[in-house]
Amino acid sequence: MSSASLAQPPRHVTVACCQLEPVLGAADQTRRRIRTAVLEAAARGAQIVVLPELANSGYMFHDLDQLRSAAEPLDGATIRELRALASAHGLVVVSGFAELDGVDAYNTALLIDETGLRATYRKAHLWNGEKSCGFTPGSDRPPVIDTPHGRIGMMICYDLEFPEWVRLVALAGAEILCGPVNWPLYPRPQGERPGEIVRVQANAAINRMFVAVADRAGTERGQKWLGGSVIVDADGYPVTQLHLGEEALITATVDLAQARDKSISMLNDVHADRRPELYVESEKSGRRPPSVHRTVREGAASGHQQVGIVE
Template sequence: MPTLRLALHQGPAGVPRTAEDGLAALDDAARAAAAGGARLLVTPELSLTGYALGDGVDGRAETADGPSARAVSRIAAAHGIAVVYGYPERDPDSGALHNSAALVGADGRVLAGYRKTHLYGDYETGHFTPGDRLLVQADLEGVRTGLLICYDVEFPEAVRAHALAGTELLVVPTALMRPYDFVAETVLPARAWENQLYVAYADRAGREGDFDFAGLSCLAAPDGSVPARAGRDEALLVADVDTALLHASRARNTYLTDRRAALYTT
């Protein structure tokens, strides 16, 4: 059964002044992750632009196939590593802005794109339109990989929907703020355990404007362990998603097969 080595990039702190600055930071992280043997790099929510853009988010938004997307594809292919990155997406038809994440393969091909479905706080609800497609998945080197963004993972229904749809690795770019450390420390491992999947959670670090980010990025495993955990500062974590452990854990901990769905109401 395949093992997928991934890297979680916590950072960089602050808002990149230009699109080129954000891409340069991603390029540095991809180079370091690939040197560490990772096949997937996971970056935080809105990693290309920074989170605290305020009304400036409109000017930094791009379409899903815009110049930054093409640059990320070149970075992924140059370093031979798949990349999950966050960015403000402009819908080319409606003009609506979405808080989005994309998964690009190691050959530079776009494998999946996701628009955040659960918006958090006045900033997000005031600037973004929520997505309407919850289940976004792709096969990455034999591992069924799904995407959510930050607040989405705090809704148990969202993660359970992924588990029932066969997601083995749930990738969650995030911008978790203090004082909500318990989400990273307690909720994430619980989600991995109760749904019997891996959760890769990459947070921002430091302060941006009024936002003070928690850090504490982690990889949570289906057996209740946390193979990798960051502190508060910028960091690059490397850890393995072991599908043999995943399937053994699912055989022992049969939450998904023991469900009595007919008894549950929404």
């Protein structure tokens, strides 16, 4: 469906983020949890439903064999279930998915609407342990899809840490960016909002675009998860309450027309004011970065350590 075919683009849509706990090695149980969460979202009037990263499988794989045993092809049981739910309730569902394609495994996001599977995206920026357990990185840009409930972009977790990657979907006209994530729980200063959420707010504000992030909850093989699901408006402000660390369903009704207006003053527009000819030159200049040393934050399982760069 092209944007031109949407004669009357939707304004108000209700978005739900399902903060659930996949069970590693228990696919049937996990699918039941997904089904329950999606049905609850539909009962609350949701039109767009976002599920966590690797929602069908869990996350903390020891090796590629274990990953392959949990991953599914694109015609597998989880996608059949999501297609049935989307069709029955007129939903757009964006979900993380452990995808098996031949011998390769991908950390994938997929978009399903009432017509079926519309798009897939394979995570381009792999986070730490995802490299060692055998995920293959994707190499395609994140898609932007016209749906009955708005123009939706999608990417996965660590992808959101790269402003230039997020900018791609914004420039492609996404009104809302849906992000399945698994955010490990890290220490933070007393009273501070989690940094992952701060960065999502920044992405929304600098692009005047809604962002809906579905995180997971619980503890898996010693790794605690943040449980930081959030929906952020085009000004960069959360429109949902946080339910850190617990299973939850968050919903918000948003006005997508706000994301079509990129002006921030009478004379400023966050896209029209860009000067990409300056940015490209600086990237090609070959200048060496400042001297750095690496600092590593401990405390996350399976090699999930945060690496910082300090001048």
